[in-house]
Amino acid sequence: MIATPVSKYPGHEDNIVWWAPVNPCMHPYVPVSFAIRKIPKHFQSYPLKEALERQRQTEPNLFENNPKHFFTLIERHRDHVDESYGERIGEAKRQAAKLEKKLHCIRKRKKPAKGSYKLLKKYYKFYRKIVRKLPR
Numbered sequence: 001m002i003a004t005p006v007s008k009y010p011g012h013e014d015n016i017v018w019w020a021p022v023n024p025c026m027h028p029y030v031p032v033s034f035a036i037r038k039i040p041k042h043f044q045s046y047p048l049k050e051a052l053e054r055q056r057q058t059e060p061n062l063f064e065n066n067p068k069h070f071f072t073l074i075e076r077h078r079d080h081v082d083e084s085y086g087e088r089i090g091e092a093k094r095q096a097a098k099l100e101k102k103l104h105c106i107r108k109r110k111k112p113a114k115g116s117y118k119l120l121k122k123y124y125k126f127y128r129k130i131v132r133k134l135p136r
Contacts, residue, residue, distance in 0.1 A: 002029065014112045021071065021123075022078045026092035028100035030119050033112035040117065042070045042124045070124050073131050080134050099126045 002018040018029040045066070046054060066072055081088045103119050110118055 016112075021074050023081075026078065026081055026089060026096055027074065027127075028096040028103065030103055030123055031107055031116070032119065033116040035112040036116040037113045038117050040070075040121045040124060042068060042073075043120055045069070070120075070127075073124070073127055076131050076134065077127055080131075095126075095130060099123065102126070 001020070004016050004018065015034040016031045017034070018031050020027050020029045045051065077092075081092045099122075102122060106118055106122060107115050109115070
């Protein structure tokens with residue numbers, strides 16, 4: 001994760017976290033604005049109020065039991081690439097570059113809060129489509 005105090009995009013002078021969810025060598029960084037007001041459901045384990053109540057509780061990994069959660073999806077992709085890293089990393093990098101290009105187009109057009117929400121949704125949909133094609 002990389003934090004920047006000001007965006008490089010005109011009209012988006014806000015604080016940004018550039019976030020790569022698991023492995024930056026195979027997953028692109030996505031710029032998420034601190035102005036984001038809503039997080040897509042596939043990135044949440046609980047609604048905000050319940051998450052705040054549970055934040056200090058120790059319990060099993062919540063992502064393992066939810067095949068629709070973003071982290072479950074992205075870890076499955078990472079595990080697939082890692083099984084044969086030398087043969088698969090090239091394709092993973094091409095996929096990441098393709099997504100990164102789409103993300104930056106969205107970021108330039110949208111205001112920070114709504115743009116970040118759309119970026120995260122696009123990230124999820126992109127890898128969901130890839131993971132669906134992976135062998136079980």
